[in-house]
Amino acid sequence: MNRSQLQHPAIPGHKFERDDSRCLFDPAMRSMMSSVGSGDRLAAVEALGALRWAAKDLHLLMERWAELHGLSEGRLQILFRLRHQPEAGVALGDLATMLNVSPRNVTGLIDTLERDGLVERVPDLDDRRSIQARLTADGRERIDGIWHEAFNHQLPITQGLTGKELVQLRHLCFRLVENMNALGTGENK
DSSP states (O other): OGGOOOOOOOOOOOOOOOOOOOOOOEEHHHHHHGGOSHHHHHHHHHHHHHHHHHHHHHHHHHHHHHHHHOHHHHHHHHHHHHTSSSOOOEEEEHHHHTTTTHHHHHHHHHHHHHHSSSSEEEOOOSSSEEEEEEEOOHHHHHHHHHHHHHHHGGGGGGGOOOOHHHHHHHHHHHHOOOOOOOHHTTOOO
């Protein structure tokens, strides 16, 4: 796949509509979800459906972009994280926490990156039981070469949104994360 083949993963020909407030909605989703009720209940289900749709498309778009560079999105995220960490490295468990994935997932990603010569495992000087990952010279060169391109690739996704809307979007996403974390800890019952 080359850059000219990199296209948005949206459903071909899918059309959103606008409600009375001029806000976008998916008529098929609204019809399907009408059984949950109306008002705030329907709005909540539609909002979460839209968020899932956007997250899935964003993941797919980034996965396709990473493939252009011989990487997966997960490996790319590891390289991005390591790029901004101390030269000594980062414990694999800490990487898992940073990326919100399982330690097993990080181990598999590090295995592949190590095989490709982009990352190396090094002992933790403060904790002999812990292993850290750090970029190799080749890994640093590779990620530095695509760092700005990665951001430039993502910016068109936010086209037409104001700075205030982007701050609100970020805020609302993190509020959802906080609510999910509270559900996981039992605080939100």
